[in-house]
Amino acid sequence: KKVCVIGLGYIGLPTASMLAIHGFEVIGVDINEKRVEEIKELSFKTTEKDLVTLVRGAINSGNLKVQATPDKADVFIICVPTPCIENNGEKRCDLSYLDKAIENIKPYLEDGNLIIIESTIPPGTTDEIYESLSKDKKVYVAHCPERVLPGNILKELVENDRVIGGVDKKSAEMAKEIYESFVTGEIYLTDAKTAEMVKLMENTYRDVNIALANEFAKISEEIGINVWEAIELANKHPRVNILKPGPGVGGHCISIDPWFIVEKSKNAKLIRTARELNDSMPLFVVEKIKKIIKKDNGKVAIFGVTYKGNVDDTRESPAEKVVGKLMDEGFDVKCYDKYARDFVYPLFNLDEAVDGADIIIVLAEHDEYKNFSEDEMKHIASKVKNKIILDTKNIINRDLWEKAGFKVYVLGD
Numbered sequence: 001k002k003v004c005v006i007g008l009g010y011i012g013l014p015t016a017s018m019l020a021i022h023g024f025e026v027i028g029v030d031i032n033e034k035r036v037e038e039i040k041e042l043s044f045k046t047t048e049k050d051l052v053t054l055v056r057g058a059i060n061s062g063n064l065k066v067q068a069t070p071d072k073a074d075v076f077i078i079c080v081p082t083p084c085i086e087n088n089g090e091k092r093c094d095l096s097y098l099d100k101a102i103e104n105i106k107p108y109l110e111d112g113n114l115i116i117i118e119s120t121i122p123p124g125t126t127d128e129i130y131e132s133l134s135k136d137k138k139v140y141v142a143h144c145p146e147r148v149l150p151g152n153i154l155k156e157l158v159e160n161d162r163v164i165g166g167v168d169k170k171s172a173e174m175a176k177e178i179y180e181s182f183v184t185g186e187i188y189l190t191d192a193k194t195a196e197m198v199k200l201m202e203n204t205y206r207d208v209n210i211a212l213a214n215e216f217a218k219i220s221e222e223i224g225i226n227v228w229e230a231i232e233l234a235n236k237h238p239r240v241n242i243l244k245p246g247p248g249v250g251g252h253c254i255s256i257d258p259w260f261i262v263e264k265s266k267n268a269k270l271i272r273t274a275r276e277l278n279d280s281m282p283l284f285v286v287e288k289i290k291k292i293i294k295k296d297n298g299k300v301a302i303f304g305v306t307y308k309g310n311v312d313d314t315r316e317s318p319a320e321k322v323v324g325k326l327m328d329e330g331f332d333v334k335c336y337d338k339y340a341r342d343f344v345y346p347l348f349n350l351d352e353a354v355d356g357a358d359i360i361i362v363l364a365e366h367d368e369y370k371n372f373s374e375d376e377m378k379h380i381a382s383k384v385k386n387k388i389i390l391d392t393k394n395i396i397n398r399d400l401w402e403k404a405g406f407k408v409y410v411l412g413d
């Protein structure tokens with residue numbers, strides 16, 4: 001079978017490659033010509049383990065062709081971004097990339113083709129797309145939401161269970177045949193709207209639970225206990241599993257998807273509150289910084305600007321909001337992050353970032369920051385103005401930093 005994958009981002013590229021090495025003839029399409037070239041030359045940047053090897057294997061097998069325009073195929077898999085836009089103060093799903101992708105494949109569609117949407121979408125979207133496409137052609141449409149965890153994509157792409165929702169039974173069964181080729185997890189079939197909601201529920205579940213941890217952190221500071229110790233002890237209960245507080249929830253999934261439920265239902269009250277609570281955390285961090293250094297200006301060194309540890313992605317990163325707010329208030333901020341692919345604010349090397357700093361803030365749990373040696377800490381101590389470090393992720397080696405002369409603060413303590 002011939003498969004055309006539209007959008008070669010962090011989901012589309014691994015999916016296209018996986019299908020190619022499993023014997024499908026795959027056309028990978030990305031409207032960004034630069035991305036197409038980088039994939040062909042294997043020069044694209046990634047922190048995903050073995051992704052380059054997988055793509056190389058797929059291209060060398062002769063089964064994966066990468067290009068900027070679609071082509072005729074039996075199956076079209078759409079993996080384009082569905083970000084959030086703000087409209088009259090309300091956040092909602094921006095379907096413009098998805099609409100464009102559908103427009104782009106339309107000239108190539110034939111009777112009997114299957115269209116699979118992997119992009120995360122509000123409930124009802126797949127049915128609407130089917131209605132508009134089926135006016136001209138007899139097509140099959142299914143929603144198969146991606147579920148992979150950035151940082152561990154290749155393993156999860158194969159091993160995770162999948163949920164497939166068809167606009168009819170035949171569509172779901174046809175889509176299952178495709179994923180069966182490489183997924184070792186279970187594949188569950190349902191209708192399209194349920195599958196859309198399932199995906200949103202997964203990420204909302206996580207968002208709401210992180211919000212609870214963040215609220216516990218705020219309360220712990222207020223009443224004078226250490227939230228990390230309290231969570232660890234509460235989690236000794238066999239039915240309790242509280243997540244970790246932090247400087248906010250980032251990434252292009254968990255910090256966005258709950259809004260797609262809110263836009264569809266007035267009943268989504270807890271979901272909205274959780275989202276707002278998580279969004280309040282960067283400001284909470286800024287206020288904490290000001291309390292610790294007892295002034296409204298000064299020099300701040302930031303460690304970690306990606307949306308979470310050990311990834312290169314800075315989209316929707318809490319660091320962007322923390323840094324932006326500090327800069328607005330007149331702080332001199334210097335960010336250090338070896339993992340980040342790019343960032344809206346300039347990045348500096350370690351020495352430049354800590355030079356003359358009033359405080360160091362850890363905002364992402366990169367392994368590097370967990371594993372600083374005593375010598376590195378001493379070196380940093382010799383550069384800063386005040387030996388103060390605020391760890392919003394509770395990952396640094398507190399004893400060693402204190403030994404190096406630092407006063408250590410932890411979010412939620």
Ligand code: SAJ
Nearest residue numbers: 146147148149202203243244246249250251253254307308
């Ligand atoms: N975070 C916390 N505390 C925690 C866990 C996470 O503050 O205890 C923060 C992280 O630092 C990060 C954000 O939440 O800023 C999200 O990180 P994450 O690792 O929880 O999730 P993502 O966004 O990388 O990937 C999620 C995954 N969804 C679920 O685990 C339910 C992934 O499986 C999805 O495929 C992905 O969203 C997606 O694309 O939707």
